[in-house]
Amino acid sequence: MDSVRFSVLALGDINYTYFCEAGIKFDQQLEELGGDRLLPRVDCDVDYEESSETWLKGIVSALITSRSPQQPAITLESPILETSGDLPTVSTKSADFCRKNPFPSVVLKNVVLNEGNSEKETRHFEIELNGSGLQYQPGDALGVCPENCSTFATTFQERLGFSGEEPICLSGESSISLNEAFIKKLDITKPTPALLNFISEQTRNGPLFYLKSADKKQERTRHLAELDVFDLLTEHPDVRFSAEEVPSLFRKLAPRLYSISSSLKAHPEEVHLTVGIVRYQSRGRKRKGVCSTFLADRTGEGQKVSVFVHTSKTFRLPESGDVPCIMIGPGTGIAPFRAFLEERQAEHAMGRNWVFFGEQRRDRDFYYREEFETWQKDGLLNRFDTAFSRDQDHKIYVQDRMMENAAEIYRWLEEGAQLYVCGDASRMAKDVDRALHSIIAQQSGNGRDGAEEYVLRLKKNKKYLRDVY
Numbered sequence: 001m002d003s004v005r006f007s008v009l010a011l012g013d014i015n016y017t018y019f020c021e022a023g024i025k026f027d028q029q030l031e032e033l034g035g036d037r038l039l040p041r042v043d044c045d046v047d048y049e050e051s052s053e054t055w056l057k058g059i060v061s062a063l064i065t066s067r068s069p070q071q072p073a074i075t076l077e078s079p080i081l082e083t084s085g086d087l088p089t090v091s092t093k094s095a096d097f098c099r100k101n102p103f104p105s106v107v108l109k110n111v112v113l114n115e116g117n118s119e120k121e122t123r124h125f126e127i128e129l130n131g132s133g134l135q136y137q138p139g140d141a142l143g144v145c146p147e148n149c150s151t152f153a154t155t156f157q158e159r160l161g162f163s164g165e166e167p168i169c170l171s172g173e174s175s176i177s178l179n180e181a182f183i184k185k186l187d188i189t190k191p192t193p194a195l196l197n198f199i200s201e202q203t204r205n206g207p208l209f210y211l212k213s214a215d216k217k218q219e220r221t222r223h224l225a226e227l228d229v230f231d232l233l234t235e236h237p238d239v240r241f242s243a244e245e246v247p248s249l250f251r252k253l254a255p256r257l258y259s260i261s262s263s264l265k266a267h268p269e270e271v272h273l274t275v276g277i278v279r280y281q282s283r284g285r286k287r288k289g290v291c292s293t294f295l296a297d298r299t300g301e302g303q304k305v306s307v308f309v310h311t312s313k314t315f316r317l318p319e320s321g322d323v324p325c326i327m328i329g330p331g332t333g334i335a336p337f338r339a340f341l342e343e344r345q346a347e348h349a350m351g352r353n354w355v356f357f358g359e360q361r362r363d364r365d366f367y368y369r370e371e372f373e374t375w376q377k378d379g380l381l382n383r384f385d386t387a388f389s390r391d392q393d394h395k396i397y398v399q400d401r402m403m404e405n406a407a408e409i410y411r412w413l414e415e416g417a418q419l420y421v422c423g424d425a426s427r428m429a430k431d432v433d434r435a436l437h438s439i440i441a442q443q444s445g446n447g448r449d450g451a452e453e454y455v456l457r458l459k460k461n462k463k464y465l466r467d468v469y
């Protein structure tokens, strides 16, 4: 790598132990192999825009400075580079609404999809896009910029002894009151490493200080996994900080991404979401998911919500409408498949469609039942298999339905079907993957190794696509 010039922009989330680890390793390895570092590595947290922009400006400037007259001019397609004077400035197309400049939209519909005494709360949202110029494809996600619950933010600031009137300055923004920052700008639920450090230094007899040493790392991770900032402050009641210290102890409230559940062709100027609302009780206190309860409780019809489109590069319908699709989406994982079917219907696509849906109970949790049953009657949806896990003594999951239909699934795959999975990454997606391997091993007669190869081929040919987390 002797003549290779490099600079690494590492992306990560500071809440993880191995923050930007991949970037760090690339940076070290490139140097060890003899590469020539143009600029020091920059490690970005989730609100990466500012640091990545500075890095990009730096790298372009370094490339321009080091370019010999014989070398061709440097052109980058995206982001757009506008050269003003000696240094280029980087900008996204300013008219476009994006993560940095979200579209101030309005909620058209906010309805609960569950019925009766369901244990779940899953809602359907319809959001206005008229006038935004925003476009999306089935498979894309919508970024939603949430606000914290104002009652919680006020309790939080009172707990810290603030009136809320204190002015604070967040980087790149004009001064606002602390109360506004706690409601609209800062993440006040997840502790940052800076806050954890601050607390452990301030309270040298508290649990955090006790768990600081390297040999207590596991114990500390377990302890912290269950705690939000409010719990930590309750655990360390003497902690105090000034309003000026707030920007360095909390990070900015990040937008949340949700898989889009509509097709623009079926709902021009609208975008729909299917969101599981997070509410639970822990340590004697009611907890609420920041964005899901912001959407559920504070975006009634006609209320404002800022959004942007997050494009998926991979989770896409096949280019040809003739390709069969198998879609596995339990729970809110059904979202993109509603969008896929709406799109295929609008395009009069001839390819066959097979959906596997699962939830707890048929009479309470059958999302979009009428729509899917109508598509089944109309012939758009050729196969529709459901797995209601709690309607009988033993659990039945989507992968059980897949196993019952092993021969048919294998036939569809052999005929070139595209296989999609959306929903829970931690358990469901792994179990569905195991079921897929078993089906292929059994039906092809080539055993486990053959199935491994088959699935790898599906992945390589972009025929097995997942949107899971």
Ligand code: NAP
Pocket (backbone or CB within 6 Å): 120, 257, 258, 259, 276, 330, 331, 332, 333, 334, 335, 358, 359, 360, 387, 388, 389, 390, 395, 397, 398, 399, 422, 423, 424, 425, 427, 428, 429, 431, 432, 467, 468, 469
């Ligand atoms: P869920 O909790 O996944 O439950 C849906 C159904 O799946 C229930 O019947 C549940 O049964 C069953 N289930 C539980 N364990 C399973 C397993 N190992 N294999 C197969 N099925 C299993 O539904 P949800 O509340 O909608 O949550 C979905 C999860 O996926 C969330 O973690 C969410 O973050 C993620 N998700 C992400 C997106 C996205 O935007 N990409 C979209 C959808 C979902 P029991 O409860 O009876 O065990």
